[in-house]
Amino acid sequence: MTFIEADPVDSSAAVAALVARFGDRVATGAAVRAAHGRGEGLHDVMPPAAVVFARSTADVADVVRVCRDHLVPLIPFGTGTSLEGQVQAVRGGISLDLSGMDKLLAVNSADLDCRVEAGMTREALNAGLRSEGLFFPLDPGANASLGGMAATRASGTNAVRYGTMRDVTLGLTVVTPGGEIITTGGRARKSAAGYDLTRLYIGSEGTLGVITELQLRVFGVPETIAAAVCPFETLGGAIAAVVTILQLGVPLARIELLDAEMMRACIGYSRLAGMAAVPTLFLEFHGAPASVAEQVQQVADVVADHGGGDLRWAEQQEDRTTLWTARHNAYWAARSLKPGCEAFSTDACVPISRLAEAILETRAEADAAGLVAPVVGHVGDGNFHMLVLFDPADTAERARAEALGESIARRALRLGGTISGEHGVGLHKLGSMAAEHGAALDVMRALKVALDPLGIMNPGKLVPSPLL
Numbered sequence: 001m002t003f004i005e006a007d008p009v010d011s012s013a014a015v016a017a018l019v020a021r022f023g024d025r026v027a028t029g030a031a032v033r034a035a036h037g038r039g040e041g042l043h044d045v046m047p048p049a050a051v052v053f054a055r056s057t058a059d060v061a062d063v064v065r066v067c068r069d070h071l072v073p074l075i076p077f078g079t080g081t082s083l084e085g086q087v088q089a090v091r092g093g094i095s096l097d098l099s100g101m102d103k104l105l106a107v108n109s110a111d112l113d114c115r116v117e118a119g120m121t122r123e124a125l126n127a128g129l130r131s132e133g134l135f136f137p138l139d140p141g142a143n144a145s146l147g148g149m150a151a152t153r154a155s156g157t158n159a160v161r162y163g164t165m166r167d168v169t170l171g172l173t174v175v176t177p178g179g180e181i182i183t184t185g186g187r188a189r190k191s192a193a194g195y196d197l198t199r200l201y202i203g204s205e206g207t208l209g210v211i212t213e214l215q216l217r218v219f220g221v222p223e224t225i226a227a228a229v230c231p232f233e234t235l236g237g238a239i240a241a242v243v244t245i246l247q248l249g250v251p252l253a254r255i256e257l258l259d260a261e262m263m264r265a266c267i268g269y270s271r272l273a274g275m276a277a278v279p280t281l282f283l284e285f286h287g288a289p290a291s292v293a294e295q296v297q298q299v300a301d302v303v304a305d306h307g308g309g310d311l312r313w314a315e316q317q318e319d320r321t322t323l324w325t326a327r328h329n330a331y332w333a334a335r336s337l338k339p340g341c342e343a344f345s346t347d348a349c350v351p352i353s354r355l356a357e358a359i360l361e362t363r364a365e366a367d368a369a370g371l372v373a374p375v376v377g378h379v380g381d382g383n384f385h386m387l388v389l390f391d392p393a394d395t396a397e398r399a400r401a402e403a404l405g406e407s408i409a410r411r412a413l414r415l416g417g418t419i420s421g422e423h424g425v426g427l428h429k430l431g432s433m434a435a436e437h438g439a440a441l442d443v444m445r446a447l448k449v450a451l452d453p454l455g456i457m458n459p460g461k462l463v464p465s466p467l468l
Contacts, residue, residue, distance in 0.1 A: 008092030011049035014070035018052055018094065021062055027051045036075075036095040039082035040142065040331075041428065042344050046088035048075060048095035055100050057173060057181055057212040063096050064210065065179035067456050075458050076206040078119060078145030082152060083345055084426030086205050090460040098147055101212065104128040112219065113170060113187055118147025118212050125216075134218045137162040137253075140422065141328040147211045152424035153203030157254045157327065160246075160380025161286065162219065164422065166202050173213035174201055177452040187215060200447075205424055206458040208451045222253075222286035226296065227320045228311040230281045230303050235259055235363065237307035238279040239356040242379045244302050246352055250295050254284040255380040256327055259363065262334060262374035262387075269333035270326035274312075281308070282327055284320075330376045334387040338372050341389040342398075344428070346405050348412035349383040349421030358415055359384055362408055369400045383421035410435070430464040 019026045027033070028050045037047030049072075054060050067074040073093030080087060089095060101119035108114065109132050116125060123143045125136050140149060140156040148154075150172070155164035162168065171185025174197075185191070185198040201208060232238040238257055245252065257279070258266065264277035283299065285292045300311060314320045326333075335343050350358045359375060366373040366386065377384030386408060390401040409419040409432045419425075419432045434441055444463045448455075 008049070008089075009072055011070070011072045011092055011094065014066055014072040014094060015050045017066045017070070018050065018063065021066070022052055022059070025053045025055075027053070033095075036077050036080070036087065036097065037089055039080050039085065039087050039426075041083040041085060041426075042342060044085070044088065046090055047092075048089035049092045051077075051095045051097055053097045053100050057101075057175065060096065060098070060175045060210050060212050061179050061181055063094065064175050064177065067094055068177065068179055068454060071454060071456065073456055073459050074210075076147070076151065076210050078148030078151075079121060079143065081140075081142035081144045082148065082426065083347075083423045084420070084428045086152065086424060086426040086458070086461055088427060090427065093456075096210065098145065098210075098212070101147075105213065107132055107134070107218075108187070109134065111187065112217060113215060114218050115213060115215050116146055118150075118210075118214060119145050121145055122149065129218055133221050135221050136168075136216065136218050138165060138168060139328070141331070146214055146216070150202050150211055150214055151205050153422065155378065155381075155383075155422045157256055157284075157324070157378055159378055159383075159422075160255060161251060161253045166199060168217040169198060169202055169214055170217060171215035172198055172201055172211050174209040174211055176209045177454065177457050181212075185215065203424065205426065205462045207448060207462050208457060210457075224289045224292045225253075225284065225286055225320065226292050227254075227282070227284045227314040227323055228296075229275065229314075229323065230283065230311050231276055231309045232279045232281070232303070233307040235279040236356060236360060238281055239359055239379065241281065241303045241306040241308055243352050243355060244306070245299055246380060248298060248302070250298050251287070252283060252295065252299070252380060253286040254282065256282040257359075257375070257377045257379040257384070258282065258327070258330070259375040261337070261372070262330060262376050265333040265337050265374055266326050266330060269336050270322075270329055272326055282323065283311070284324075327376075330374075331387060334374050334376075335389065337374070338389045338391075340391070341372075342392045343387055343389045344401070344405065345423065346386045346388065346408045347383070347420045347423040348408050348417060349381070350412055350415045350417030352379075352382045354415040354417070355379060355382050355384070358411060358417070361411060362386055365407060366404055369404055371397075371401060371404060373401075373404065378421070381421070382417065406432070425462045427461060430462075433462075433464055
């Protein structure tokens with residue numbers, strides 16, 4: 001893990017200018033600043049000098065211009081659910097809170113798209129779409145803001161069928177580092193006109209500009225939704241079943257893997273009655289009744305061949321909600337295994353043919369290091385997480401935990417994968433970027449300098465300086 005040590009920039013003049021413009025929407029209290037100085041990953045707090053609460057794209061442009069004029073860092077902030085240090089103010093500066101920009105601006109049911117402000121959360125969007133018979137499928141677990149999800153190129157449990165934020169984002173409104181408001185993309189499903197700026201900003205983690213609005217694809221609520229869990233005798237059998245299911249082309253909506261240790265945590269934390277602490281797949285099927293029935297039969301045949309038990313069904317909406325809520329609470333369930341611990345989540349993604357090798361080697365390495373480190377994964381697209389727990393007062397244990405995280409990243413690259421499937425880079429994965437991208441990292445640095453020549457946009461994140 002890489003942390004930037006730097007003296008904070010003097011932000012006093014910028015704060016005074018922002019107070020003159022925004023009044024009590026500028027917060028300088030210690031508690032508010034601390035809350036905006038960390039996400040949901042490691043508890044290393046790096047607070048900004050002040051927090052500004054924006055209500056419109058025009059507000060965002062004004063804040064950016066003040067930071068530009070005073071050469072002060074600007075860190076966009078949504079709901080604070082990022083895991084890799086994306087919101088830490090490594091050089092002080094201004095945290096720009098977009099949570100008040102939470103409106104559903106337009107729904108186009110005939111074209112299956114909508115427009116939202118960046119601070120709207122995915123759960124709020126789905127509540128707004130429900131009356132139209134539509135839904136937004138991406139669910140990274142946390143009730144993240146949609147702007148933050150785009151900035152980190154998030155995905156979630158439904159990615160195996162519906163894709164990631166890259167796939168469902170049609171266009172953006174962005175405030176550039178110079179304070180200019182631009183739009184990218186549009187409502188058309190494809191375009192060959194010019195550079196694909198939408199994809200450039202997706203995954204840029206606030207280092208190239210501030211996303212303020214998004215044009216998103218939405219989908220009709222499936223006629224039939226069926227969810228199930230399936231226990232396995234071995235972790236290897238569960239992974240082999242996943243690979244076979246995907247190679248057969250079964251169009252599952254979700255297929256999630258929890259190892260025995262993670263199941264033990266979820267059973268205790270979410271009170272999952274009747275389930276065993278063994279490797280388990282959580283599955284969901286979407287479609288017409290006949291199509292779902294066919295998918296279910298294919299999956300049942302495959303899991304039986306790989307040591308899987310009977311599929312246990314969650315047929316009612318309440319039961320499905322309980323099942324997936326337990327899955328989404330896996331992070332907090334894992335932390336309950338070791339009270340008082342700190343934790344971080346690894347985020348490796350590999351080709352599905354190498355998935356078994358990646359997970360089984362990682363499991364063995366964590367066990368050999370004596371670490372509590374349950375595994376959960378969006379294994380339908382080769383992405384798995386190990387939630388590594390350690391005692392923050394035990395420097396040796398923290399060192400073993402961090403060494404494990406770095407080893408997982410190296411293993412993913414060796415197997416043809418990536419250091420981050422969905423959490424992004426932030427601060428924590430800076431040290432692995434050169435190993436993954438090589439000379440392409442120089443192109444990223446050139447883009448950063450070209451679009452943010454003053455270096456004010458979320459400095460110290462995503463693209464390491466040549467000195468690192």
